[in-house]
Amino acid sequence: MSDKPVIITDQATDQSLELPVIRGTEGDPTLDINKLYKNLGYFTYDPGFAATASCTSDITFIDGGKGILRYRGYPIEQLAEKSTFVEVAYLLLYGELPANDEYEAFRHDITYHTMVHEKLNTFISGFHYDAHPMAMMAGVVGSLAAFYHDRMDPKDPEHRALAAKRLIAKMPTIAAACYRHHMGWPVAYPKNKLNYCERFLDMMFSVPAEPYEINPVAAKALDLLFILHADHEQNASTSTVRLVGSTGANPYACIAAGIAALWGPAHGGANEAVLNMLNQIGDVSNVPKYMAKAKDRDDPFRLMGFGHRVYKNYDPRASIIREACHEVLDDLGVDDPLLELAMELEKIALEDEYFVRRKLYPNVDFYSGIIYKALGFPTSMFTVMFAIARTVGWVSQWLEQSENPTRIGRPRQVYNGPTVRDYVEISSR
Numbered sequence: 001m002s003d004k005p006v007i008i009t010d011q012a013t014d015q016s017l018e019l020p021v022i023r024g025t026e027g028d029p030t031l032d033i034n035k036l037y038k039n040l041g042y043f044t045y046d047p048g049f050a051a052t053a054s055c056t057s058d059i060t061f062i063d064g065g066k067g068i069l070r071y072r073g074y075p076i077e078q079l080a081e082k083s084t085f086v087e088v089a090y091l092l093l094y095g096e097l098p099a100n101d102e103y104e105a106f107r108h109d110i111t112y113h114t115m116v117h118e119k120l121n122t123f124i125s126g127f128h129y130d131a132h133p134m135a136m137m138a139g140v141v142g143s144l145a146a147f148y149h150d151r152m153d154p155k156d157p158e159h160r161a162l163a164a165k166r167l168i169a170k171m172p173t174i175a176a177a178c179y180r181h182h183m184g185w186p187v188a189y190p191k192n193k194l195n196y197c198e199r200f201l202d203m204m205f206s207v208p209a210e211p212y213e214i215n216p217v218a219a220k221a222l223d224l225l226f227i228l229h230a231d232h233e234q235n236a237s238t239s240t241v242r243l244v245g246s247t248g249a250n251p252y253a254c255i256a257a258g259i260a261a262l263w264g265p266a267h268g269g270a271n272e273a274v275l276n277m278l279n280q281i282g283d284v285s286n287v288p289k290y291m292a293k294a295k296d297r298d299d300p301f302r303l304m305g306f307g308h309r310v311y312k313n314y315d316p317r318a319s320i321i322r323e324a325c326h327e328v329l330d331d332l333g334v335d336d337p338l339l340e341l342a343m344e345l346e347k348i349a350l351e352d353e354y355f356v357r358r359k360l361y362p363n364v365d366f367y368s369g370i371i372y373k374a375l376g377f378p379t380s381m382f383t384v385m386f387a388i389a390r391t392v393g394w395v396s397q398w399l400e401q402s403e404n405p406t407r408i409g410r411p412r413q414v415y416n417g418p419t420v421r422d423y424v425e426i427s428s429r
Contacts, residue, residue, distance in 0.1 A: 006031055010040050022053075026061050043412045053234075055242060055406065059092060059396055060233045064310040069317065071231060072096070080320045085226040085389070086110060086196050089168055092231055092396040106165075113169035114190035114199065116177070117147050124174075124181050133384045134263040136178040142256035144170070152250040154402045163251040164395045171391045172196070175384045176203035182380075197222040200388070205376065217331045218375050224324055225368055228317040229386055231393025233310075237261040237268065241394045243409040245401050258394045259387050268386040271369035274305035275338070275379045283337070284344045295354050305366030306349060307359070317364040322346075325367045334374045342370050 003021035010016075017039045020032040030053045036042055046052045061070045069076040072091050079088055083097075090098045090106050098106060123143060127136050145152060148166065153159045177187055180203075188203045197219045206212035232238070240261040244254045262268035280301075281290045293301040308315050329339060346362050349355045372382050 003029060008040075010042075013040075015040055024056070027063070045414055049239070054239060054409075055234065055401070057234070057397070057400060058095065059400060060231045060393070062233050062310055064308070067311060067314050067316050067319075069232070076228065076316055077320060080224055080227055083227065084196075085223045085230070085392075088227050088230055089392045092392055093164060093399065109165050110169045110196065111192050111199075113166050114173050114192075116170055116173050120144075120147065120174070121177060121187050124177050127178075127181065129182060129184065131182070133175070133178045133182065133380055134259065134387070136181070137174065137384055137387060138256050138259045138263070140174050140178070141167075141171070141259060142253055144252040145250045148252070152252065154245070154248060154251065157403075160251070160399055160402055164399060167251065167255055167391055167395050171388045172200040173203060175381070175388055176200060178384070179204055179378075179381055195219070197226065215332070217328060221324055221328045221371055221375065225321070225371060225385070226389040228321060228364060229368070229389035231390070231396060235267065236264070237390065238394060238397050241398055242401050245398050246406055246409045251395070251398055254398050255391060255394050258390070262387055262390065263383055268383045268390070270304060270363075270365035271372070271386065272379050272382040274342075274366050274369040275373060275382070277304040278338050278341055278345075281341060281345070284341050287341070287344055287348060291348060291352065303345075303349070303360070305369065306355065306362055308363045311363070314359075314361045315363045318362055318367060321364055321367040321371070322362070325371050328371055328374055332374055336373070339370055339374060342366075 003023060005018035005020050007016055007018050017035065019036070022030045022032050024030075033044055036044065044052075059072060061073070062068065071079060071088065072095055074091065074097075079091075083091075086107050087098065087103060089110075090103060120140065120143070124136060124140060127139075144166070148163070151159050152163055173190055180187060186208065188206050190199050191202055192199075194202055194214070198214045201214050201219060201222065202212055234242075237258040241254045241258040244257045245251075249257075265273050281287060290301060290303075293299045294303045326343075328334075329343075346366070349360070349362060355361070368386075369379075369382055372385060373379070377385065
């Protein structure tokens, strides 16, 4: 049974318009306002697109009120427990979990696309040694279009599939090269015998002077973090990728735009902001003082890593990663005052009536930053880690849009500037 259309009436003109109701397989009903301007002469005003559906999608479903996150229908809890990041990447790209032969073929393709052109390493070496890794990532990923310009037509299915695999495969290689440039270390090339996360850890931390032993706890934790960050519906960076994609831009330009959007501290930079906040608090003894500051509306201090724009319940990813966070700290035997401070902050926030009533629970950014620090990643690399994982979601969303192209994105505005005025010669001003 279909929903009855919603009828709106312009009382100034007494004109009415039926707005069809669109329903997906899950989620809230949505009004189709496509004919609103044509029939009644009105646009809609929705700052931040808080109540606007910009597309239809089959990839990720979120119910913020109930704390639900599903990839292609599969609960994130099941994928986090039973799957791997590479398998989740296949699921997001193609819509189904792979059979064994499909998985092995996909894993092979990802493995053998991890190398980058040597000139790309030359490009990275041109950045200043203390450049932020996200600045390098945005530039280097965008430059891939200069290396693969003959195979990146968004209208060609083979070109799309190849670009998707290249981006997922090469992102860790590029990220590790940016880090090693900052450290002044030689480039570490990908080793095909290792799996996705093991290979990345090796490219990040191995040195020529001695063999690098990969900690299985670290590799498992990284794989889990990548699964949890792989996609998250139409967030700011994903919407940016789709918007740029609507212009027909090449996939590398689209993903580079997503990286730039992710860099913002309100988005992917939030886990980096958590560690900066912990440094500001400094010591466990200061927690009560800063909790009081966080409750004071007139105080600029804010607790980073608490609450979420979509989830009005506990972020399901945070529930998963919280347990993993404590396991990783125990298994690695990390003794870091900053991590002890984070655990104390978490404990108080989960028990404090002020935060509980407002549902300001620790979110995925709070815990991911703690784990990355425990694994030895510098704070400047936290958002890069997010970008590696989210590349899978960006590419999946870009593929979906490229296969079902929409009109070029063109939001409208409410103009508040001067009305018409005449030019005055400079001598008379």
